[in-house]
Amino acid sequence: MNTRDQQTTLEQAARERIKDSHALDGDAGRLKHFYRGWASSYDLDVDRDGYCGPTIVAELAGAVQTAYLASDRAAIAILDAGCGTGLVGVQLKRLGFRLLDGFDLSEEMAEKARKTGVYRHVQGDVDLNGPLSDYSSATYDVTVCCGVFTLGHVRPDALRELARVTRPNGFVIASTRKSYGETASFEDEVRRLQDAGVLVPAQRLNDGRYVAEEDAHYWVFQVTDKANAPTEEQL
Numbered sequence: 001m002n003t004r005d006q007q008t009t010l011e012q013a014a015r016e017r018i019k020d021s022h023a024l025d026g027d028a029g030r031l032k033h034f035y036r037g038w039a040s041s042y043d044l045d046v047d048r049d050g051y052c053g054p055t056i057v058a059e060l061a062g063a064v065q066t067a068y069l070a071s072d073r074a075a076i077a078i079l080d081a082g083c084g085t086g087l088v089g090v091q092l093k094r095l096g097f098r099l100l101d102g103f104d105l106s107e108e109m110a111e112k113a114r115k116t117g118v119y120r121h122v123q124g125d126v127d128l129n130g131p132l133s134d135y136s137s138a139t140y141d142v143t144v145c146c147g148v149f150t151l152g153h154v155r156p157d158a159l160r161e162l163a164r165v166t167r168p169n170g171f172v173i174a175s176t177r178k179s180y181g182e183t184a185s186f187e188d189e190v191r192r193l194q195d196a197g198v199l200v201p202a203q204r205l206n207d208g209r210y211v212a213e214e215d216a217h218y219w220v221f222q223v224t225d226k227a228n229a230p231t232e233e234q235l
Contacts, residue, residue, distance in 0.1 A: 015213070017045055022151035022179075028105060028127050031153065035106035042109065043085055050212040051087075053175050057146040058091030060203075060220055064171050065097075068222075069141060074098045079140040081162055082128055082148035086113030092144075093118040101140075103132075128158045137228040138167045145174040149186060156189035163199050163227035172199065172221040178207070178214055190219070197226045 017038060024030045038045070065073055073096035080088050083102030092100055100119045104110040107124030114122045123134065128148060143166045148154045162172045176186050193199050203220035210216035 015049055017041075018049060018211070021153075024152040026129055026153060026155060028129065031105055032107075032125075036108050039085065039106060039108035039112055042112075043087070046087075046211070051147075051210070053146045053210050053216060054087035054091050056205075056208060056210075056218055057088055057144050057173055057175055058095055060173050060205075060218060061092060061097070061142055061144055061171075062095045064142065064173065064202075064220060068169075068171070071141070072096075076141045077101075077139070079103075079135070079143045079165060080113075080119070081143055081145040082154065083113045083119075083122060084109050084147065086116040086118060086122075088144055088146050089113065089118040090116055103135075128154045128161070132161045132165055135165045137164050139165050141167055141170045143170070143172045145172070147175060147177075149174055149184070150177040150180045151183070156184055156186040159186075159189055159221075160193060160198065160227075163193065163221070163223050166223045166227065168223060168225045168228065170223050171202070172219075172223060174219045174221075175210065175216045176219065177210060177216045181217055190221075197224055199223050199227060 021034055024034060061078065065076055069076060076097055077099045078092060078097055080100060080102035083089060083104050089100050089102060101121050102113050102119050103123040103126035104113065105127055110122045110124030113119060143162045145162060166172055180186065190201065194201065199221040201219065202222045205218040207215045208218050
């Protein structure tokens with residue numbers, strides 16, 4: 001097998017693993033098991049698939065800071081929700097952000113993120129499909145979420161918790177893979193939260209580059225005071 005054939009085989013195998021991850025139905029146990037085995041090769045796989053989502057999300061955070069937040073980047077507190085191996089955090093640090101925390105459902109992926117050295121703290125075993133009970137309301141200036149709102153992973157209603165942990169007038173920045181947006185009613189959840197006064201869509205990049213075979217939408221939401229109010233379930 002020549003070098004080109006080997007490269008093609010590796011790319012196909014990477015795409016198969018990515019595709020397999022989309023069939024896990026958001027089941028925490030299955031996701032943990034899958035990513036336990038994938039953590040060691042994850043970065044190489046997504047790089048082979050042309051994954052540029054982390055760079056775009058980080059660049060959007062930089063634009064938001066420049067346009068709306070008076071504090072220097074080094075003083076902006078950012079939560080990387082579903083941080084994986086830390087790809088977004090690395091890009092954020094490159095842009096001058098320093099106060100970075102992260103969490104992931106997979107402890108193995110979280111450990112890879114810790115080893116990047118760009119985060120203050122990374123917590124594993126955090127399920128974004130449930131309450132973020134270890135995170136106080138109105139803690140972060142910006143919350144970023146890349147590669148999480150995708151098939152088989154996190155439900156759209158997790159957006160409510162991302163807003164809760166973000167300070168009023170702060171921002172949530174998220175990517176949604178196109179196939180996810182078309183099947184998971186993410187836009188319905190956005191409208192519901194907008195009607196409830198929880199967040200305000202500030203920017204949306206449609207059909208932006210994401211991976212080789214599929215684009216994504218990129219969302220920027222500004223958070224309101226109501227995002228930090230208790231929900232009916234909490235009262």
